Amino acid sequence: MKQYEEILDALYEVLKPFASEANKQLDEETQLVADLDIDSVRLLELLMEIEDHLDISIPLNRLPDINTVRDLAVSLQELSE
């Protein structure tokens, strides 16, 4: 099982370029679509990168509940259990 902080760090790493492009600070409350302006196609590609990084698969069924960086990190931690 991966630590929440470890997952959060991995997410910050992957999301950094988007935050810098959108000129936003990254934190747990950052909204993936609204704040980082990531369109749906790019978001799905990004999730695949994160999945590979953590060696897990995120079921599509979970996506409607994921809005913020924290939502994603919590979901990833649950899936890594």
Place this chain on the structure above:
Amino acid sequence: MRRSIFDKFQYYANLREDVARLDANPFNVVVEQVLSETEAIVNGRRTILAGTNNYLGLTFDPRCIAAGRKALEEEGTGTTGSRMANGTYAGHLALERELAEFFGLPASIVFSTGYIANLGILSTIPGASDAILLDADSHASIYDGCRLGNAEVIRFRHNDPADLDKRLRRLGDKAESALVVVEGIYSMIGDQAPLQEIVEVKRRHGAYLMVDEAHSLGVLGEHGRGLVEQAGVEEDVDFIVGTFSKSLGAIGGFCVSRWQELEHARYAMRPYIFTASSSPSIIASTRVALSILREQGPELRKRLWDNAHRLYQGLKAFGFRMGPESSPVVAVTLGRSKDNALKVWHDLLDKGVYVNLVMPPASPTTECLLRCSLSAAHSAAQIDAVVDAFGAVSGKILEN
């Protein structure tokens, strides 16, 4: 300000405004008069139809029309009921038997549309304790079927057996009841699934495999049974789904399976139960179209593929960005500018050529596409006219 229930459609409202500047809407094209399998009056002009999925060109076949007309006169305009109630006529059962025989498989179900076939199978066969692994570029009906059901849904990278392998491995024991879903020919850019490699992966994990042959039935394989036949993996595919609305020139859908148990699931499929069955005339013309596919398939396929190669090579020569292989679906990638995509599409229509304009999120990437589909009924002169029309707008296509 009061929140409106329509706020969420602002993106589409903006798109409507963009297309309103043109005198034709790519998402609401009106075919004013049908002239033949390949020509119609659109926007007051005689237009070559190069985006209709009418692969074998059977929509005006006199034998199909005669069968449809006879059924219309003898059995009426519609069944007015569900397959499960009063909507199963002898023709529906005969078509199920004929499809099973054509594929050499024991189980077959006919649905009212291809969309409903995917909804029925994917929402019902895999249950809450199962997983579906679908190719990322799958058709919306596959995604929607998954959403309607309770299975865990996982995407794998398009046409990437190694990625599928990795995701099946991550499922552990659950991989044994997982259903892998791919398409024979992908509808947007016309590429084919690497089916032999996918079969190898699914075998290794003991998973099930469904292939949607919507765009490959009648188009691929020695007998027209699709990519499953062409790849020689008929023993390894658990479910084949398809449609009557492309090569068979009507509307409707089906699933055939090597599992007799598919029959048990029939009455658990809400999309099968809670919709009216196909009209007798549709079933009658589809049955004849299937028999034509069996008897004249090789000749029709040769004409279709000759046309496909002719268009693919003709467009490739302009240096356009295109799909990886020649196919009855030929797509030209335009770039991200929706304005430019609308202009190019409209210019082609002005030159008497109709193709499909595909914009994100319907396109597989963030870029727009011009999607052509060929027919055995197109003449070489029509294909050359389509190529010429693209040539005339090549500057706008290449500037992206």
